Amino acid sequence: MHGNFLLAVTVLCIARLCPAMCGVDPLTCILQGDPQPPAFFMDGDFIIGGAFTIHYSMKIENHTYTRRPQPLECSGSMNFKELRYARVLEFAVQEINNNSDLLPGITLGYNIHDSCASVPMTVKLAFQFANGIDPVFNYTDSCANAAAVTAVVGESGSTPSISMSRILGPFGIPQVSHSATCSCFSDKRQYPTFFRTIPSDHYQAAALASMVKYFRWTWIGVVRSDSDYGNFAMESFLKAAEKEGICVEYSEAYFRTQPRSKLKRVGDVIRRSTARVVVAFLAPGDMRLLLEELSQQPPPPLQWIGSESWVSDKEMLRFNMCIGAVGFAVPRSVIPGLRNFLFDLSQDHLLNSPLLTEFWEKSFSCSFKKQTVSPSGLPACDGTEDLYALQSPYTDTSQLRVSNLVYKATYAIAHAIHGIVCNNEQCNKNIKVEPKKVFNQLKRVNFTRNNYSVSFDANGDPVATYELVNWQLQKDGSINFVTVGRYDASQPKGQEFSLIRAVIWNDGSEKVPVSVCSVSCAPGTRKAVQKGRPACCFDCINCAEGEISSETDSLDCHRCPPEYWPNKDNDKCLPKPVEFLSWDEILGIILAAFSVAGSLVALSMTLVFYKNRTSPIVRANNSELSFLLLFSLTLCFLCSLTFIGRPTEWSCMLRHTAFGITFVLCISCVLGKTIVVLMAFKATLPGSNVMKWFGPPQQRLSVLGFTLVQVLICVLWLTISPPFPYNNMQHYKEKIILECSLGSAIGFWVVLGYISLLAILCFVLAFLARKLPDNFNEAKFITFSMLIFCAVWITFVPAYVSSPGKFTVAVEIFAILASSFGLILSIFAPKCFIIVFRPEQNTKKHLMGKVPSKAP
Template sequence: MTKKDQRGLMFLIEFYQHFQALRFAVEEINKNPALLPNKTLGFYVYDSCAALRREIEGTLWILSGRSQEIPNYCCRQNPPLAAIIGHSKSTYSILMAHILGLYKYPQISYYSTSSLLNDRTLFPSFFRTVPSDAFQFKGLAKLVLHFKWTWVGLIATNDDYGNEAIKIITQEIVKEEACVAYTVYITSNLVSRTITNIVNIIKESSANVVIAISVGAYLAPLLDEMIKQNVTGKNFVASEAWSISNLLSSAKYSPILSGTIGFAFQSSTIPGFQDYLNVINPYNTPGITWVQMLWEETFGCTFSVLTNQTMAMNNIKKKCTGEESLEGIQNAYNDVSKLRASYNIYTAMHVIAQALHDFSQCQPLFEDYCSDSGSFKPHQLLHYFKNVRVKLSNNRDVFFDKYGNPPAVYDIVNWQVGSDGSIKHVKVGSYDTLNSSGDIFSLDTSSLSWGTVNQETPRSVCSYNCPIGFKKLIRKGEPVCCYHCVPCAEGEVSNQTNSIECWKCPWNMWPNSARDKCFPKPIEFLSYEDHLGLTLAATSAFSSMVPMSIFRLYINYKDTPIVRANNYSVSCILLVSLSFCFLSALAFIGYPQPEKCLLRQAAFGLVFALCVSCILAKTIIVVFAFMATKPGSSLKKWTTPRVPYMIITICTLVQFIMCVTWFSIFPPFPQYNTEAKPGIIVVECDKNSQFAFWCMLGYLGFLASVSFTVAFLARRLPDNFNEATFITFSMLAFLSVWVYFIPASLSAQGKFTIAMEVFAILTSSWAIVVCMFLPKCFIILFRPEKNSRENIMGKWKGTK
């Protein structure tokens, strides 16, 4: 009830309320016929005055049952000692638990929270009606994460309490990918320079939320320095050690602590307790010394026999009568609106009574922990403490886990500025680890008051959320909460904020402009509906009519010298093949079907092989014809009409064999190309073997090169008789087109690659038509006088 300071003894009236809560619980239990019938509970109360030495003395005194402490000896016969309630401080409880654990005496603390007491090896008989600090620290971390504060500072006392808090809170925060901006420790003897450095850290940090694990007395100098430096905009999260501190609730701290949110031990009410407290007087209450101290402290009077027992005794002249009424007094003694420690003592007493009741109901034949209830061993009762379950007046069940801890329940309090400028601690919710709904937090957000100007929930992040379509890129050398937001790469999306990575769209889909959704890629191919495809198709169809028109012209003028002189039959085959060359371009237009992929390559390779073979045959025949006129020439046998057909057949057959081999082993097939053009599916024919394709094209180039070379060598032969010059130019144009096609096709993409190939087919075909047949057609139609045997033979003779 008292504590010693430099001024002597000071009576703490809130502690006296704790004593009365114990008395009230005992009397309530003794009046309950359903609980321990025919048995009466009693109690001893010992005041250690917060001194470790007296704590040991008191513990041994209770165990021995004598005024003289006798270790390992009990003089008490009856009634037996059932349990010990205490201490409020963890350090003292640890000391008591070391002693009581040796004898297996149940010990119930109503305010010791250290998680060190969870060690059942060292403290096998320790229980408590207040949650362990481990629950509180995990809860504080969850509270921070609940408000999405991912960048917080930590302040803690430099002792076991603070070190454990830092360890657990950091683990829980990091586990959820939040971060600790800084960690600082405070002590009771902080020098001014150290306080200034800590405040500078808080001030300069971008973390707007600070978790403080300390008692109010240690925080006060730090808050004073913050006021001095005008540090604002920081929202504190309070541990239970200072969450309802009266010391820090003064008006001068309101600019800093307004909006503070934190944990406090669960508060409750005890029905009838208010009236019970107010009816006591110095003549009807055990502990006359304590009640007289209460009277002197409350009414400012003195009992003559107790002179100099209180701090202000020398200044008091009024005598106490003992008839004064407590009902009109409002102080810490009879304030029962939010009972915490007193309710925990009340709970502890009911737990002891229920354990004794369960023990008294056991059957010796079926239970190992049974004996005469008037004479039992401590370890027998300990068994029932471990399994006890009590339903209290607030409808909560109290029981202990394997570490002796009750279900963790905390009040969430919010510091709000009252009309007088002082701070009020308003309950805004609870933290209940056994909430049946599964939501451990129960918050009334409408009643929350923050220290911000617009009363919005404070924000405390190192980097703001990355929107959809972006991903987080961690800053080098910084915590994971500090990052840059970078847009997703091409072809990737992210559909949630703060995405760690972007996801590739399926092969047939592409991101939208926001890069948060995938939509089907458009399909591209050279179609007849496309303007380019339609133009090429029309050009191909029209162009195919030109060789056929020339063919008809040749038929009409087949007996003329200019037609007969240039091998009428081979020219007709060449014209037909050129018409097919133009039409082969149509196979490259339209949706690539498997059959069309085979047709386009076969048609292209064979008709062009036939075309170039005809030109080669014409070139060789022209050379043979002139060389065979020399006396004794052995080439006369190669000037027969069958030779050109043999050349055409052999050259075309070689191309046919190459195509059949290609299509048999590596047949072309349609494929969806997603790499050619980002965001578009190009439907194209895969040649399956680039080697085979270039072999086919190279063979055409070989035939054309041979024709060009032979024609070039024969260019000095008589112009009117042979067409070596025309063949030279046609093959030169043909080769130029296809040589240009190679780099152009490699640089083009999608349908333009096919368009380039169609253009090369049409252009090379037109080159042959123009160079080989346009001059002849001009003579036939517009210069018929030159289309005579005399003109041709005369000029030839002149040349000769």
């Protein structure tokens, strides 16, 4: 910090501690330094201070410590826009003094200074606002003296405002800034008397983060001014961006007084980056230098996102690389009468103000020197130059964004003073207005001027409202600011940001540019973060089997419920297809056809036997058991139909029990016929009366007894743990097998085992009787049929266990049909063939083998 302000300004405070240091009367001190003259001054009953960055820099003096330091002096180019802000304060004071409703009968004055964005100058001005510029300091009544100003409008920048507020705060002097946006000022412990009419960067950072998220940019670069404004704003933005899931590729800082090498390094970082969106929290001077550096070696097309400090600054429009830039700006406004006031500059007015003189000379390239041609070679100014034809930030009143904030700040102070000295439209200019009273009134200010409301919250901040400004290329080749959206922090959460028209981007289209580290993962995939890189850099991994992701950029895949399975894109769960042996599929139709055909064959043979029931071949083969066997075979064929179709509670119980009982009835009949053959042979032996022990009644009872045992087994099975419909989701992952669960597996295998036991017994007996002497020995056919039966059911067991899904049911039906066809074709087909096609063999003699054989 510049050192001479200690001697020039703070000697007054030192004198308060040690009057003898002043070198005069112990009760009187003389100011040793030179006071800073105001740029604009007007006396009044109450004085408002003003500080604006009218020049960009300050003269730097090399101290030799051999002479008194020179007064601080601003230098460099003039900021015509800041000059307009200073004159807005003048205009507002003049308007208030002419207003009969606000402070009637009281005149406000102003004391406006050029701070030249310098901390030393700002500190000096702060002490002047607090202590005044009287050359003699009277120690006796110093504590009773009020400050030189009631309040201060300014400073423009955050860093100078911090220095000013730290000095004004302890004295209770309120400071109302029109342009200092640093979020740090909301901390009332550090800046208790600070107010502002511009929103805090805390809200702007949140607004920018919301906008970046809205346009789905997740990979950005950020640059900032290396100052309190840039650092605090960027800190708030990075926190907001992190909450929104936005990744930052780089974060660079630069200040215009830093070496050129630093600026070049920042430019190289931007050129090398892969992020196509750059968020810039830069002061206009810093942004101008950065764009000039990038213009020397243009980077790939970039989408600039700007803060309010530069994105609505018309001086930046000359940089074509920023076409399509978007950013939040203070809302535009209209101040009636301001334009005429700014243009009302007489020659006397110009000559009485060094700043206005400098403005006129630089704007029209002339000089007010007395000579016709000034020593600098410039023509003389005569005050008749056409100000209306001048294209200058001073004369540009087309938008009046920050100018309105100066206007509102001035009116806020006036309303605060009004609340102190006025009561029921009666004002007393003799009331002592202390800065602390003005401070307390400012906290309660709430009014509307030109349809613009003014109030402050507990942190001294206004309601945050912004316009979203878009740099759009016009038909005539010029660039203009177009309002495309708004941000209102007073709206409900999530509804603060809104677009009102299309944004034209840097390529001239309405298509939003893409700036991502990795392309979004489509539904059906999940994100896998790349090791050592930000969260926005990831790979897309397909969801595992049975899992889905229904959203873009999903972090995880989710497993479908048990009854569902992913579609082919793995982005939604669909109900699993239910599989069962249905009536309308080919396999079901074929098996049903064979089942019906088998039953028709059995009925046909029954009809043949019934018509020929008196014939020898029918009578010789136990016609009663034959008819019962044909009936049971018909039921065996038909019971296979219960296995086709959607399993239900009743069909599951019916299919297994019907199968078990009908097959036992069938095997019992075959077993009876086999026993009859054996008994018939024994009965032919001399003295044998075996047949009386196995006559028709005994045959019926044996069939009934064998069948009742199976019925009892089935009743116990159905009572204890019956079969039931079951959704099998273990065998296949992608589909549900609708099947009949056995309930009790023991019951099923006991039913099957009992059938097998009878079949084996029948096979053994038939095998023993196969060579008995007879012309038509039925035991041979029974042996062959039992051989087929046993072979089918032996192969059934492994096939049944290993067959998947509906094929398990198909195997069971096939076994039923195959064994049934084996029995009916082996036992009854030869008899029917003889009856129908060889009737000459259907005689008792032929059966007894008494027919002589023909000679060869």
